[in-house]
Amino acid sequence: MKSHPLYLYALDPTHIGAGGYRMGRVDLTILRDAGSNLPKVPGSSINGATRSAAIYSLPEDERQRAMAYARATIDEKNKKHPHKGSQDPIASIFGYAEGDTEGESRIGVVSFRDAEILAFPVPTMLGPRWVTTAHLLESAGCTKVPRPASEDQVIVQAGAAAPKRLNLGWLLLSAVAKEIPFPEPAKGLPVFDHLKERLVVVHDNIFPAIVNANLETRTSVSIDFETGAAAEGALFTYEATPRGTLFRGQVDVDDGRFRELVPAAMPLLEKALALACTLGLGGMTTRGFGRMQFALVK
Known part of the structure; x- marks a missing residue:
């Protein structure tokens, strides 16, 4: 197989x-996953x-x-x-x-197999950002993924415009800039580089709430x-x-x-x-x- x-x-x-x-x-x-309450295909x-x-x-x-x-x-x-x-x-x-x-x-x-959310777009004061978790990135094959210290902290992709605080919809959380790995498909999607630059890692406990609060x-x-x-x-x-x-x-x-x-x-x-x-x-x-x-x- x-x-x-x-x-x-x-x-x-x-x-x-x-x-x-x-x-x-x-x-x-x-349709949502029975365990995580997250949408899936x-x-x-x-x-x-x-x-x-x-x-x-x-x-x-x-x-x-x-x-x-x-x-x-x-x-x-x-x-x-x-x-x-x-x-x-x-x-x-x-x-x-x-x-x-x-x-x-x-x-x-x-x-x-079921397709689960890997990165989810959320409006912020800096434009759209794609929210994910360390667990999701590791399940996609990434290594050395940084983890937030608490639920009120997020990890943003290291760059020139890294903020100290970032809002995810109605949530305002402290931000720490670190290098976040991201999977790279062999054939590639042109949008992957765009997503990687705007990636945000949140705590596993608040990820379902952020996703369900920002559905259409x-x-x-x-x-x-x-x-x-x-x-x-x-x-x-x-x-x-x-x-x-x-x-x-x-x-x-x-x-x-x-x-x-x-x-x-x-x-x-x-x-x-x-x-x-x-x-x-x-x-x-x-x-x-x-x-x-x-x-x-x-």
Whole structure:
């Protein structure tokens, strides 16, 4: 098994819905990790968007073949597949479960882990700064990460304009300038250098509060299709992680059991990720949400 870190930089706000309405401050909340209470992009969302985009990344003849197989798989009235899943260019890489009595099933060559926040943009008196923690940087492979001495102290990237105090939203904390390491993907994202210069390390205890206090809350309304105007009583609110959020996930490639499929899987995976990130991850993509830049570290 080979593991490849996957970095996702949000070009637009991102809404990965938790499902259904909730009675509270926000009607449509975003999905959060049960342990940390922090927003994340679940691996199932990345896998679904990437698999769908992979079909449109194929040559025309293979694309029609993959579409025919996909339609037969999801259509309850037509379980007669045009070919086996092992012979399908998409199913052989992402896995399949044919469902009929004579059907087969098999796990995919690639699997996606949840993408968690690595750096989160917060407004300050010096402009936007990207907040993270020593634990998150160490989990991304960084070493010698400085740690704040207490909850009311932050570490800012050493530079000419390092302040003695820094506000993170409504919080005003003392600041200490030190060199903060940052991961550098092999392919690289142009924005990584920009983020590294504006990196702020906060205490682990206050990181969830800073993130949840600086999420976007938007108001929208459903449209009455008969009149083309706002439907009466259909006002709702929803959450989103802001543009500029950097997520870190992981893609696992099973080169032990499916060694012969890996050479074809990796180029298709990168093409599909590029298309999926362009079209958008999560919900509300028709409202300008979900576009990403990605870096897959090999």
